[in-house]
Amino acid sequence: QVQLQQWGAGLLKPSETLSLICAVYGGSFSDYYWSWIRQSPGKGLEWIGEINHRGGTNYNPSLKSRVTMSVDKSKSQLSLKLSSVTAADTAVYYCAREIIVARGAFDYWGQGTLVTVSS
Amino acid sequence: VMTQTPLSSPVTLGQPASISCRSSQSLVHSDGNTYLSWLQQRPGQPIRLLIYKISNRFSGVPDRFSGSGAGTDFTLKISRVEAEDVGIYYCVQATQFPRTFGQGTKVEIK
Numbered sequence A: 001q002v003q004l005q006q007w008g009a010g011l012l013k014p015s016e017t018l019s020l021i022c023a024v025y026g027g028s029f030s031d032y033y034w035s036w037i038r039q040s041p042g043k044g045l046e047w048i049g050e051i052n053h054r055g056g057t058n059y060n061p062s063l064k065s066r067v068t069m070s071v072d073k074s075k076s077q078l079s080l081k082l083s084s085v086t087a088a089d090t091a092v093y094y095c096a097r098e099i100i101v102a103r104g105a106f107d108y109w110g111q112g113t114l115v116t117v118s119s
Numbered sequence B: 001v002m003t004q005t006p007l008s009s010p011v012t013l014g015q016p017a018s019i020s021c022r023s024s025q026s027l028v029h030s031d032g033n034t035y036l037s038w039l040q041q042r043p044g045q046p047i048r049l050l051i052y053k054i055s056n057r058f059s060g061v062p063d064r065f066s067g068s069g070a071g072t073d074f075t076l077k078i079s080r081v082e083a084e085d086v087g088i089y090y091c092v093q094a095t096q097f098p099r100t101f102g103q104g105t106k107v108e109i110k
Helices: none
Strands: A003-008 A018-025 A032-039 A045-051 A057-059 A067-072 A077-082 A091-099 A106-109 A113-117 B002-005 B008-011 B017-023 B036-041 B048-052 B065-070 B073-078 B087-093 B105-109
Touching: A003 A091, A003 A106, A003 A113, A018 A032, A018 A091, A018 A113, A032 A077, A045 A067, A045 A077, A045 A091, A045 B087, A057 A067, A077 A091, A106 B048, B002 B087, B008 B017, B017 B036, B017 B087, B017 B105, B036 B065, B048 B065, B073 B087
Parallel strands: B008 B105
Antiparallel strands: A003 A018, A018 A077, A032 A045, A032 A091, A045 A057, A067 A077, A091 A106, A091 A113, B002 B017, B017 B073, B036 B048, B036 B087, B065 B073, B087 B105
């Protein structure tokens, strides 16, 4: 049974750095891509970026200058950092597993972490 | 850009529902595959993968869900809507970076 469990600070002030962790339980860590996706209140889904088990990344150009993703294989954990946050970064953040041979097949999702940016 | 229509779909229980997803560019990858998936977001539930690569039903997904299309035009069909199908449905393309999602289509019971 695969589970993705997320945690991180839920309330930030403008200019601070968002930091989230996603722990993967069950399944192979190496056979997938791992994405971060966010959903602003009342809005749709936005892909932030992805990382593989070797640490190779692809980021959304709209966020690239502020995003850092990393992976800790020994712990089967992913991390997301988003610097210089503003109110526009308020959203529910999800980690998701993507099947390498079926790109776009996000088959398991974390429970989501609501991050609110407010002064 | 991924454009879904309709944005809202009131459906009678047991009746079919259809959601369209149109891409501004062809989603055929250089490897010959088309990486278009459909996701379901139900209230209080984790986001769920329904369909990948246009028409492949993911494990455990009821066969009343089907996907079709090619190139830039894709469709998700629910043959007979059940109460548990209420939620928001998203298409997502993974042929190009960045991955992009449709705006979502809300399926509700009339």
